[in-house]
Amino acid sequence: MAYATVTQKLRQTCRNFLGDTRGNMTMIMGLASIPVIAAAGMAIDYARISRVHDEIQLIADGATLAAASAKNLSGTSDEKKSQRVDIATNYLTNGLNQLTDAEVVGTPVVTSTSSKVSVSVNATVKGSLINVLDALKKESADFGDGSGGDQDGSGSGGRTYDMTINSEASWNAGVNYLCMLVLNKEDAQSLHVKGTADITSHGCSIWDNSSSNTGLYQNGDATITAKQICVNGNYAGTNFYPVAPQHGDVNCPQLPDPLKDKFLADYEATWSSSDTPVYNGYNSTNKKYSQLTFDASGEHTIYPGRYRGGIKVMNNRTVNMEPGIYFIENGNFTIMAGGVVNATGGVTIVLTDLAAKTTKTDSSATRIDVQAGGNLNIKAPAEGEFAGLAIAQHPNSIPNDSSKSSANSIIGGGTVEMVGIVYYPKQILYITGNGWISQNAELFAIVANKVFVEGNGQLNIGQAADFDAAGLPALPSTGSGEAFVSLR
Incomplete structure (x- = not known):
């Protein structure tokens, strides 16, 4: 209750x-x-x-x-x-x-x-x-x-x-980086691309000094793609991207060789006839030169210095180049089918003649020749003499004609991966037959007398301006240098 x-x-x-x-x-x-x-x-x-x-x-x-x-x-x-x-x-x-x-x-x-x-x-x-x-x-x-x-x-x-x-x-910075400068001032087709070949240069410009009405020439299905394309004279062809080339003295004046003075000063400082050659292929009896030939199996290592008569890497052989400067005198640097040359530690290959320091030679036999399936992997030194130059030819070392037969060539499936600048001030660079140059390089540029790309050759210089990523000096350039700053 x-x-x-x-x-x-x-x-x-x-x-x-x-x-x-x-x-x-x-x-x-x-x-x-x-x-x-x-x-x-x-x-x-x-x-x-x-x-x-x-x-x-x-x-x-x-x-x-x-x-x-x-x-x-x-x-x-x-x-x-x-x-x-x-x-x-x-x-x-x-x-x-x-x-x-x-x-x-x-x-x-x-x-x-x-x-x-x-x-x-x-x-x-x-x-x-x-x-x-x-x-x-x-x-x-x-x-x-x-x-x-x-x-x-x-x-x-x-x-x-x-x-x-x-x-x-x-x-x-108002700077137009040049990843290709063709120095020849008057010849027709000093820069040409034919067949199904392509020149690709998304990140920088192509400049042709030729005053000829066909100084820049394109035909067939070949293409040229660049941030800017400029020719002093005029051009023939249609497959230029993203826009047609500029031309004329106002828009495209003839530019001086931006590398000549430094190259000659560096050459003067580093080459001497009194230096004992690493290899001497000169035959005093017949007065001819022979190449240092690598035909034995396995890998081979070579060292900086003078190579009189040139170098030849045979089929399926590998040559590793220690860092430094290599003078290839009076002979070719030839890479045959399946041959591999590795020179990625900071190497400059200088093509020259014994007399180049003092005398102009119109019968030079010195050139680079990458043949059917040969491969060259090279990176230029970041500082010191020839900084930024991967391959260079002395301006006095001139082939005996201006034909493709005497050009520095990449032919028939040869591949070159290059970080640095190719400098051929009086010579020709010739690419044909599925030859490739620089598909993946952070920096690659060409300063040459003439450039020919034919067949289904591929010349890729699309990332050439990224010299910071490559750790190399800046490329030659044009422009006022005025800076335009933007915020994102």
């Missing part, structure tokens, strides 16, 4: 409570205020987050623009990149130190290449009124109904918002 009495009293008390309307509005308003406070907190937090993001973005953009537009940089390419990084870092440090509503997480990342500066900043912003809900959640957790946390609204630290701000400023 006592139990029934207690139960009846409890029920009556609940009925009285539920029937009492005094203070209802206060309770309803109290309950309703929770989502109102939450909404207000979210709005305030969003405004703060947006403001802080914009402030950091402004600082990051200022840092990249300051570095990208910096003047009076000095030193090597790497040193200039380091100076730009320092400029951006100092700007960031000064700006971020003045932030009041955000905390920078870690160290901002600043990088620089030869054409852009990039910044990445991680930061966190702590919530405000919205954390009232987090406090209520934590209070509920204290009674065993919840767990705690941070960004998801749990934990003792309150709600925080993480953000990553990126900025990138790039510049075009």
Whole structure:
């Protein structure tokens, strides 16, 4: 009976409570205020987050623009990149130190290449009124109904918002890099592409000095693709991409040889007739030269120096060239079918004659000849004499005619992967019969008297301007040098 009495009293008390309307509005308003406070907190937090993001973005953009537009940089390419990084870092440090509503997480990342500066900043912003809900959640957790946390609204630290701000400023220095310069000033077809051959140069320009009305010549299904194509005289053909070549003295003046002076100075400093040849193929009886021939199986290693009579790598033989300068005198450098030459440690091959230093020779037999399936892998030295030059021929070492038979040639499936510049100031580069040059090189350029690409030969110089990636000096160029800076 006592139990029934207690139960009846409890029920009556609940009925009285539920029937009492005094203070209802206060309770309803109290309950309703929770989502109102939450909404207000979210709005305030969003405004703060947006403001802080914009402030950091402004600082990051200022840092990249300051570095990208910096003047009076000095030193090597790497040193200039380091100076730009320092400029951006100092700007960031000064700006971020003045932030009041955000905390920078870690160290901002600043990088620089030869054409852009990039910044990445991680930061966190702590919530405000919205954390009232987090406090209520934590209070509920204290009674065993919840767990705690941070960004998801749990934990003792309150709600925080993480953000990553990126900025990138790039510049075009107003420089037009030349990945092909044909030096001949008057002959017809000094640069020609025929058959189904292709010359591809997406990242830089092709320039032909010839004043002939057909100085630049294309026929058949052959194509030339370049950022810019320029010929001093005029051109014949239609398959030029993305636009037709420019021509004439105003748009395409004849350019001087940009490598001659340095080449001759480096040659003077490094070649001497008194140096003992590594190989001497001269026969004093018949007064003829013979090549150093590699016909034994296995791999062979050769070293820098003078090779009188030239070098010949036979079928399925491999020759590894140690870093340095190789003078190929009075003879060819020939790579036969299946032959492989590796010279990727910083090598320059100089084609020359004994008399080249003092006398012009119109009967030179010195040339590079990569035949049916032969392969040459070469990378030029990054510094010192002949920096950036992979293969060069002395301007006084001239073949006895201007025909393809005496040209430096890649024929019938031969492949050359070259990082560096080919310099044939008085000679011809001839590619035909499915010969390939530089499909994957970061930097490749040609400065030659003439360039012939025929058959289904492929000359790929599409990434020639990326000298930073190659770790080599910049290519020859034209342009004003005025910088145009853009923000992304």
